[in-house]
Amino acid sequence: MGQVPAHALTAQLTEILTSVDTPTICNALEVVTGSRSAEGFTRGTFVSAHPRMRPVLGFARTATLRTAVPYTDPAAVLKERRLQWYEHICGAGIPTISVVQDIDDEPGLGAFWGEVHSNVLKGLGVRGVLTNGAMRDFGMLAEDFQILAGSVSPSHGFAQIVDIAVPVKIHGLVIHDGDLLHADAHGAVVIEHEMLEALPRAIEVITARERPLIEASKRPGFSVDHLRAAMREAEDIH
Numbered sequence: 210m211g212q213v214p215a216h217a218l219t220a221q222l223t224e225i226l227t228s229v230d231t232p233t234i235c236n237a238l239e240v241v242t243g244s245r246s247a248e249g250f251t252r253g254t255f256v257s258a259h260p261r262m263r264p265v266l267g268f269a270r271t272a273t274l275r276t277a278v279p280y281t282d283p284a285a286v287l288k289e290r291r292l293q294w295y296e297h298i299c300g301a302g303i304p305t306i307s308v309v310q311d312i313d314d315e316p317g318l319g320a321f322w323g324e325v326h327s328n329v330l331k332g333l334g335v336r337g338v339l340t341n342g343a344m345r346d347f348g349m350l351a352e353d354f355q356i357l358a359g360s361v362s363p364s365h366g367f368a369q370i371v372d373i374a375v376p377v378k379i380h381g382l383v384i385h386d387g388d389l390l391h392a393d394a395h396g397a398v399v400i401e402h403e404m405l406e407a408l409p410r411a412i413e414v415i416t417a418r419e420r421p422l423i424e425a426s427k428r429p430g431f432s433v434d435h436l437r438a439a440m441r442e443a444e445d446i447h
C-alpha cells in the first residue's frame with residue numbers, strides 16, 4: 210500500500226470525503242477491499258475538542274513529545290526544534306494534521322494542546338491534531354480546529370518536541386509522516402493511495418445499503434418481517 214500524493218487530493222474529493230463521518234469511511238474502505246479489517250484505524254476513546262465538528266482530512270505531520278521529563282537541552286535548542294516542527298506541520302498549502310505521540314511512560318502528564326497551540330496551528334493552515342497526549346483550555350480552544358487527545362491535564366508540564374517526521378503510534382494505529390488521515394470524534398483512519406479513487410462510489414454504496422433499514426425502522430408497525438425485506442433490498446445494492 211502506498212501514500213496518497215498531494216495532487217490526488219482534489220477539492221471535489223475532499224468535499225466528498227469530509228461530508229461523511231469516519232465510521233462511514235471505515236465501512237467504505239471495506240467495500241473497496243471486499244472484506245472487513247481489524248487494522249488501519251485507531252482504537253479506544255479520544256477526548257474531542259469539538260465533538261460535533263465536520264471531519265478533517267489531511268496529511269499526517271508526525272512528531273514525538275515529552276511532558277514528564279525535565280528539560281536537559283538548552284533553551285535555544287528547544288526553541289529551534291519547536292520552530293522546525295512549526296515549519297514541518299504548516300504544509301505549504303497542503304492540508305495537514307499534526308500527529309504527535311507522547312512517548313513518556315505515562316502519556317498525558319502535561320497538556321501540549323490548548324488555547325495557544327490550537328490557534329497557532331490553525332493560523333498555519335493545519336486542520337487538526339491527533340495525539341495520545343493531553344489537552345486543556347476547554348472553552349478557549351480555536352473554533353473549527355479539531356483536537357483528538359488521549360486525556361486532559363490542567364498543566365503543560367515540561368512540554369517539549371523530541372523528534373520530527375518519525376513513525377508514531379496513536380491509540381494502536383501506526384502512522385507515518387505523509388499518511389492521509391480522515392478523523393472525527395470517533396478517531397482516525399488511514400486512507401491508502403490504492404483506495405482513494407474508489408472511495409466516493411463505495412460511500413454511495415454504503416449509504417444506499419443503510420437507507421432501506423433506517424427508513425423501514427421508522428414506519429408505523431415496523432416488524433421483523435419488514436426488517437427481513439429491508440435487508441434483502443440492502444443486499445441487492447452493489
